[in-house]
Amino acid sequence: MITLLEARGICKRFGGLTALSDVSLTIRKGEVYGLIGPNGAGKTTFFNVLTGAYVPEEGELVFNGSELPLGKPHKVVEAGIARTFQNIRLFRDMTALENVMAGHHIRSRANPFSILLQTKHAKEEERLITERAFELLKYVGIERFADTVSKNLSYGDQRRLEIARALATEPQLLALDEPAAGMNATETARLRDLVQTIRHDGVTVLLIEHDVKLVMGLCDRLAVLDFGKKIAEDVPAEVQRNDAVIAAYLGGHAAQKGAAA
Amino acid sequence: MNELALAIPWLGKRNPAAARWVVVALAVGAPLIAMLFGKSWVRILDFAMLYVMLAIGLNLVVGFAGLLDLGYIAFYAVGAYTFAFLASPHFELHLPFWLVLPLGAAFAALAGIILGLPTLRLRGDYLAIVTLGFGEIVRIFMNNLNHPINITNGPQGINMIDPLVLFGWDISKPLKVGDEITINSLFLYYYVFLACVVLSVILVQRLQVSRVGRAWAAIRDDELAAKAIGINTRNMKLLAFSLGATFGGVAGGLFAAFQGFVSPESFSLMESIAVLTMIVFGGMGNLAGVIVGALALTALPEVLRHVAVPLQQAVFGQVLLDPEVLRMLLLSLAMIFMMLLRPAGLIPAYSRYSRPELVVGKEAGR
Numbered sequence: 001m002i003t004l005l006e007a008r009g010i011c012k013r014f015g016g017l018t019a020l021s022d023v024s025l026t027i028r029k030g031e032v033y034g035l036i037g038p039n040g041a042g043k044t045t046f047f048n049v050l051t052g053a054y055v056p057e058e059g060e061l062v063f064n065g066s067e068l069p070l071g072k073p074h075k076v077v078e079a080g081i082a083r084t085f086q087n088i089r090l091f092r093d094m095t096a097l098e099n100v101m102a103g104h105h106i107r108s109r110a111n112p113f114s115i116l117l118q119t120k121h122a123k124e125e126e127r128l129i130t131e132r133a134f135e136l137l138k139y140v141g142i143e144r145f146a147d148t149v150s151k152n153l154s155y156g157d158q159r160r161l162e163i164a165r166a167l168a169t170e171p172q173l174l175a176l177d178e179p180a181a182g183m184n185a186t187e188t189a190r191l192r193d194l195v196q197t198i199r200h201d202g203v204t205v206l207l208i209e210h211d212v213k214l215v216m217g218l219c220d221r222l223a224v225l226d227f228g229k230k231i232a233e234d235v236p237a238e239v240q241r242n243d244a245v246i247a248a249y250l251g252g253h254a255a256q257k258g259a260a261a
Numbered sequence: 262m263n264e265l266a267l268a269i270p271w272l273g274k275r276n277p278a279a280a281r282w283v284v285v286a287l288a289v290g291a292p293l294i295a296m297l298f299g300k301s302w303v304r305i306l307d308f309a310m311l312y313v314m315l316a317i318g319l320n321l322v323v324g325f326a327g328l329l330d331l332g333y334i335a336f337y338a339v340g341a342y343t344f345a346f347l348a349s350p351h352f353e354l355h356l357p358f359w360l361v362l363p364l365g366a367a368f369a370a371l372a373g374i375i376l377g378l379p380t381l382r383l384r385g386d387y388l389a390i391v392t393l394g395f396g397e398i399v400r401i402f403m404n405n406l407n408h409p410i411n412i413t414n415g416p417q418g419i420n421m422i423d424p425l426v427l428f429g430w431d432i433s434k435p436l437k438v439g440d441e442i443t444i445n446s447l448f449l450y451y452y453v454f455l456a457c458v459v460l461s462v463i464l465v466q467r468l469q470v471s472r473v474g475r476a477w478a479a480i481r482d483d484e485l486a487a488k489a490i491g492i493n494t495r496n497m498k499l500l501a502f503s504l505g506a507t508f509g510g511v512a513g514g515l516f517a518a519f520q521g522f523v524s525p526e527s528f529s530l531m532e533s534i535a536v537l538t539m540i541v542f543g544g545m546g547n548l549a550g551v552i553v554g555a556l557a558l559t560a561l562p563e564v565l566r567h568v569a570v571p572l573q574q575a576v577f578g579q580v581l582l583d584p585e586v587l588r589m590l591l592l593s594l595a596m597i598f599m600m601l602l603r604p605a606g607l608i609p610a611y612s613r614y615s616r617p618e619l620v621v622g623k624e625a626g627r
Binding site: 051133146 | 464468473475476478485487489491504620
């Protein structure tokens with residue numbers, strides 16, 4: 001399989017705290033890749049490094065064969081990586097449709113002059129953006145709320161809208177930061193279906209999740225972080241049997257030492 | 262325009278078409294109505310139009326992009342002084358307005374970028390303080406650049422600025438139609454300013470419903486999320502600052518030509534705050550609200566001047582409260598009540614950044 005993203009030796013420190021130390025992992029094209037670990041393991045930090053919110057002290061990211069610029073979020077999106085947030089971050093005062101349309105920003109070209117003059121090209125692009133945004137709302141199943149101001153949507157629909165907005169940037173890799181957090185069983189099941197549809201349509205998915213059942217059922221492969229280090233990377237069945245992982249989740253250091261000895 | 266029409270109480274929602282005509286009729290007929298109360302009211306109306314332009318420009322920065330700018334009047338000053346330098350006896354230059362006005366706008370845009378660059382990382386109160394300082398710096402420069410080389414003529418200001426001359430037609434002189442009717446230049450200025458306002462509204466609306474307007478709204482609502490969907494926040498903020506400043510620059514140039522005189526005291530901090538108050542009062546981010554706010558708050562002090570003094574004389578036999586004092590008092594009271602009763606402004610209708618009817622109009626009447 002073709003490698004889509006390769007992280008090599010990523011280190012990220014905050015003062016004296018090492019949030020990520022020498023993390024390397026490989027995401028293949030077309031898979032659902034899970035990133036799990038106990039609280040504070042560095043999952044979200046990795047996410048933020050990947051999407052350009054943080055600049056790592058060491059290491060590099062190779063995406064689609066070329067090096068990813070570090071610390072430049074808009075370049076990362078342009079390269080084809082989109083993300084959602086652990087605590088939903090929508091544009092509160094815009095409608096659902098407008099949120100998704102805003103997501104098309106990076107893939108549209110109209111400049112202020114063509115907008116002020118309303119050139120044919122600018123008008124056509126605007127119409128296309130509207131149309132595509134509608135399609136994406138349908139894709140995630142909330143098209144009937146197109147005209148609703150996003151802060152008035154229900155929690156689950158806000159999550160879906162955030163995914164639609166991320167998809168609007170036409171990513172090759174969609175990075176979801178705990179998409180099932182706070183969802184009930186039905187909503188989680190629907191989310192699972194949505195992620196599978198997205199993968200089926202050719203977008204690689206990186207999933208950070210606490211819901212172990214969801215991760216195990218959904219991911220092709222997964223990596224486990226603990227205290228900023230990668231302790232395992234394998235298919236779910238293998239990871240479940242991994243002693244270091246069990247120790248990290250259940251027993252802490254004593255158990256880990258015992259397992260190692 | 263539609264938003265403005267819809268905002269008319271009672272009529273707006275029942276009959277939008279009629280309401281629209283009411284707006285047009287009011288805009289065109291306003292100086293005639295004002296004339297009934299005296300020429301000075303037409304003059305006030307002219308100034309009101311300039312304030313509307315300023316409010317529209319500032320709304321672009323504060324209302325759309327969410328960048329609190331307390332020094333906006335600096336761009337007005339840049340536009341006005343550019344006009345004064347290039348079209349007055351001060352430097353013996355008399356360039357035509359179609360050259361001077363765009364130049365003023367361009368310099369204002371440049372000033373916008375100069376202000377924008379160092380403030381890119383600032384938000385909220387921090388940004389407000391820096392912009393406030395910027396506004397004061399510009400004014401103090403204007404005040405002191407008469408020594409050692411006289412550039413701005415200091416606090417005396419620049420006099421005898423050329424009036425607007427449209428294709429050889431001097432609009433500061435009354436227009437004679439036939440033998441009977443003469444149209445006062447105040448009217449002519451009003452219609453020129455009105456044309457500028459209408460053009461500004463059209464341009465700003467186009468920006469609002471576009472990828473640029475949505476990017477600004479995104480930055481305003483959540484800057485981190487805006488970055489995460491690939492918006493280059495640096496460029497978009499600079500664009501907001503410079504485009505907003507452009508409107509201020511044009512308004513400033515028109516002001517210089519209309520007044521024939523500029524001096525630093527026209528560009529004090531109070532003016533910046535006055536324009537910001539208009540926006541907050543009318544409804545931030547909403548074009549109709551901003552226009553109504555600007556009109557209402559330009560008219561208020563003048564009404565006070567004409568009503569308060571005679572009223573006090575009639576009741577107390579003397580003037581106890583100066584209209585200027587009353588103005589600040591009533592303005593603050595108005596703001597306090599506004600914040601309590603209608604925190605989103607006079608016309609809090611939410612702004613649109615898309616036109617879904619482009620696609621779904623026929624398919625489903627959603």
